[in-house]
Amino acid sequence: MRFNPILSALSPLALLLASCSAPTSAQNDPQPQAPSPEPAHLRIEDKGTFKEPWAMAFLPDGSALITEKAGRLKWWREGGPVVEVGGVPPVDYGGQGGLGDVMPAPDYATSHKVYLTWVEAGSSDTRGAVLGTAVLKPADAPKLEDLKMIWRQVPKVTGRGHFSHRIAISPDGKYLFLTSGERQKFTPAQDLSNNLGKVLRLNLDGTPAAGNPFAAKGGVAREIWSYGHRNLLGIKFDDQGRLWELEHGPAGGDELNLIEPGRNYGWPLVSDGDHYDGKAIPRHRTRPDLAAPAISWNPVIAPGDFIIYDGDLFKDWKGEVLIASFAAAGIVRVKIEGEKAKEVERIGLDNRIREIEQGPDGAIWVLEDGDPGRLRKLTPR
Template sequence: MTNPILRSLSPLALLLASCGAPISAQGSDEAAQGMSITDVATFDEPWAMTFLPGTDLALITERKGKLKVWREGESRTVEVAGAPVVDYGGQGGLGDIVAAPDYATSGKVYLSWAEAGSGDARGAVVAVARLVLGGTPRLEGLEVIWRQFPKVTGRGHYSHRIAFSPDGKYLFVSSGERQKFTPAQDLTGNLGKVVRLLPDGTPAPGNPFADKGGVSAQIWSYGHRNLLGLVFSPDGRLWDLEHGPAGGDEINLVEPGKNYGWPLVSDGDHYDGKPIPRHKTRPDLAAPAISWNPVIAPGDMIFYTGKAFPQWQGQALIAGLGSGGIVRVAIEGDKAREVERIDLGNRIREIEQAPDGSLYVLEDGEGARLRHLSPKS
């Protein structure tokens, strides 16, 4: 029988009070790179994960529109009320989630999703809300502060990753070109761009195209395709992780005002076999730090800063959809070099560093496992 005291508690309190064990470890994987791998929870089409600062709680998004809170060491989750209505389908749905730099005092989180427009058009948005954990976990005061412009047809290449600068002053958002190619080179819209905003969503002062006004004032860099990773390295530089077409996945050092070439150049070709000029043919355009052909089909990336795997410090760890595991990359100046691939036997959508320096990865799709990776003791 359930403890009568626990019956009176909120869903989150039950989660915090529970002592449920993680799902059983997968012994067949334990030889992988000297790690212990434990499956701890399951989710339906998860997309993003973030730990709340100063806690052992993480927020996890599911593409159909659910936001869940999960406590490290537990198998059960609690749904957060007040999540937005999303345009689910194709690559669209609920996307990224990050805590505000001042989360400890404001309780605010930022999240992105695909939003329906008029007719058959849609586009990504970013919003901010206050996360309330007392009682029923919920989002309050959800407010959209940025939108992709223009909204277009189709359900691909939203990108909508969110990253705050290390000083917390600026909000960066990756905006995919929505499988429309040419908008990546059009400075009157924000498709195929990285944008730099203030935390309230307005264009940040000093952006390279501020003198053009309008949407152009948001733009930090352009010529991007589908950016599924956007993260600052420990030395404070901004990097992105992009899907190429048939070949040409890449990591870029993102710098203000630079044109990264899509669709003018790529290290891959069109899906119908039509060739695309290579990056080396256009030295006036920013070349990637590394590119892959065949592709790794990345999901997201982090820069590792923990102590659990000290040999990885400062390196990029990429969640691989196509590569089915983790791709480890060393950064060498403004270039990058693949070091290792860690086979996890399934498509990996998201990777996150835990407070203790261990790792969590989220598989892709329905019934996706949240897997905990730690050094073997």
């Protein structure tokens, strides 16, 4: 099923934007800038290699689940063997698509339930992201059981980009927040009849949460928390319970956004970047009625994911946003100042960084993009 926007409802500007060509995978994920020496103030230990790793989640016992984009889930223990987990669903692999995020459920200690996102194929060369739950059965040959698909991107469309599908659990453990990219189709991000280009707020079983801002519209609009997004590669809560989201812009205009319910974040009507073919996009400042980013980057940093650090090992970084970056080939440190933010440092690691996580002891863990992609542990010297 192809997405068929209601053209009569679109402004001439939106029609122009919709006509612009979508970026290639290489354009969307820029190559690193000139490499820099690894920082002397960090101790960096390599802890394994993976094939196109995409996401990592620590479990209560200190082990971690790591997804590989082609459709493999690995169970990693520091100092132990890396074990492949069985029962992973088939994925539609290619471009930016494949196996995506992973996260233990709030009650994992008793239920052993995990959340997974992946891309599934549809008819007529279409595809879309999905969210599922499964029970992780620990054993010498661990596997996922009772796999249930609980959410889908609607509609499935052509192309292999901008799936997003990152997960966050609310601090009270009651809600699941999910990012859904606009699939390089531009105009769906402004259309509340679909869930593309949106941040979604769901119950833990994948159903729309009560009290969402567009519930009265019915259908998938009941899922929507915010809209007007492009390719959302990170979503996290801070220690005040505020929700932050990180997304790729086009040629320029990567954004860190403070997410508020019901707000329109502007894509593709405004951006602090332009189209890959050089066509200009009006800047955020021209539309004060649309939510502006807390910080934007031009040229891009090409984010992979981010954390808001709350550990004790890096005391000076507490409360800061640490961004895994492709273009900066390392970590971008950002300080939150109220509802705005500013960049304070770039830490070169000489490779595109896909994923960043905080370990149980406050160490910072990163996964390099690509094959092989190293798992690296960062602690202070």
